[in-house]
Amino acid sequence: xxxxxxxxxxxxxxxxxxxxxxxxxxxxxxxxxxxxxxxxxxxxxxxxxxxxxxxxxxxxxxxxxxxxxxxxxxxxxxxxxxxxxxxxxxxxxxxxxxxxxxxxxxxxxxxx
Amino acid sequence: xxxxxxxxxxxxxxxxxxxxxxxxxxxxxxxxxxxxxxxxxxxxxxxxxxxxxxxxxxxxxxxxxxxxxxxxxxxxxxxxxxxxxxxxxxxxxxxxxxxxxxxxxxxxxxxxxxxxxxxxxxxxxxxxxxxxxxxxxxxxxxxxxxxxxxxxxxxxxxxxxxxxxxxxxxxxxxxxxxxxxxxxxxxxxxxxxxxxxxxxxxxxxxxxxxxxxxxxxxxxxxxxxxxxxxxxxxxxxxxxxxxxxxxxxxxxxxxxxxxxxxxxxxxxxxxxxxxxxxxxxxxxxxxxxxxxxxxxxxxxxxxxxxxxxxxxxxxxxxxxxxxxxxxxxxxxxxxx
Numbered sequence: 001x002x003x004x005x006x007x008x009x010x011x012x013x014x015x016x017x018x019x020x021x022x023x024x025x026x027x028x029x030x031x032x033x034x035x036x037x038x039x040x041x042x043x044x045x046x047x048x049x050x051x052x053x054x055x056x057x058x059x060x061x062x063x064x065x066x067x068x069x070x071x072x073x074x075x076x077x078x079x080x081x082x083x084x085x086x087x088x089x090x091x092x093x094x095x096x097x098x099x100x101x102x103x104x105x106x107x108x109x110x111x112x
Numbered sequence: 113x114x115x116x117x118x119x120x121x122x123x124x125x126x127x128x129x130x131x132x133x134x135x136x137x138x139x140x141x142x143x144x145x146x147x148x149x150x151x152x153x154x155x156x157x158x159x160x161x162x163x164x165x166x167x168x169x170x171x172x173x174x175x176x177x178x179x180x181x182x183x184x185x186x187x188x189x190x191x192x193x194x195x196x197x198x199x200x201x202x203x204x205x206x207x208x209x210x211x212x213x214x215x216x217x218x219x220x221x222x223x224x225x226x227x228x229x230x231x232x233x234x235x236x237x238x239x240x241x242x243x244x245x246x247x248x249x250x251x252x253x254x255x256x257x258x259x260x261x262x263x264x265x266x267x268x269x270x271x272x273x274x275x276x277x278x279x280x281x282x283x284x285x286x287x288x289x290x291x292x293x294x295x296x297x298x299x300x301x302x303x304x305x306x307x308x309x310x311x312x313x314x315x316x317x318x319x320x321x322x323x324x325x326x327x328x329x330x331x332x333x334x335x336x337x338x339x340x341x342x343x344x345x346x347x348x349x350x351x352x353x354x355x356x357x358x359x360x361x362x363x364x365x366x367x368x369x370x371x372x373x374x375x376x377x378x379x380x381x382x383x384x385x386x387x388x389x390x391x392x393x394x395x396x397x398x399x400x401x402x403x404x405x406x407x408x409x410x411x412x413x414x415x416x417x418x419x420x421x422x423x424x425x426x427x428x429x430x431x432x433x434x435x436x437x438x439x440x441x442x443x444x445x446x447x448x
Contacts, residue, residue: 014358014396014399015354015359015362036354036355037355039355039356039437040355040356040358040359043356043433043436043437047363078362079359079363080365082362083363083366083367087366093367094363094366094367096360096429097364097368097421097426097429105433106436108436
């Protein structure tokens, strides 16, 4: 349980660097966690745009909300769950080795 | 800094490859205090149990199947029982847990069981995998049995056993076959279990040092004769962005998990020390953030072992994700 936001952490994902249950309980590392989280969410957003999907953080920046353009959405708690949920919404396996996705990421990088 | 969690070692290896000899020797030499042993026997009577019990009282025997499939829940239950006994003062404090698997077991589902269990993942540290391989029959067993290839790919340390029965060429042949499948595993040669020290918990720095050494010495290997299995070593022209890397890796494992057999490396993420990364199929060990670099220059190394995936595609994909994550000039170079 984080003392700052009362959010219950039942699992620390491997991508949350240097976080421990003890640190979270003390409310430590929150600024760094949110910063890393923001960078991750921005990149996921660009990836999912290729599949006409969107992603955002919930209020506590501990869950992701994946949405499609028909108004459907799903709340997930980790990157692993996110790719699963997004794959179901897109109706296809989201493959980071897919050449068209890589071209999209390269092109959208130039537009920024 | 050592974690307060118990160290776990999974000991795998084909039938008759010398697992019990190594284990018994380790327990004899170490004295047995603070070590708990779980033995998974495939068969009606767990003969090995009786051999080990003489030197280690805290042995729990899992009978009737492979730890990787039918007995996964039982393995978790047995480990929970160990942890509970420890808390109840019925045992002296357990610092190490050794799991000897049946000869056919794939270590990866065992790692998954340990890491996904809500109780065990807080009580046990990341498990290391030690695999025994018989020096005489090892090279041909690798060719013939997919189970052995899986074990070697999942291994952190491989012990070539019964070295007194084989000549130097045969042992070297074994070593080459192991290297082709797993370029970063530490390989040791053993006679009558005298390499028992590989079962001891690794120090973090020693482990990272082994990795760097493996890259320095052995990476110019020809590709595996198992054409569907390919390995490559990558390095980068600068620190990588951890957030972008975690997005890329999580997506890769979701899409291609069964075919990404192993990812292992030391990563420069711009901190004072590197991150030690160890992935076996869909199981990601919690990355270890070291305070300093172990030896030599500050440089990232990443080994990727894949099945039916061109390693060049992995490199291109990773580079694209890093650039998209804000590292504009990031480049991935193949070392092999």
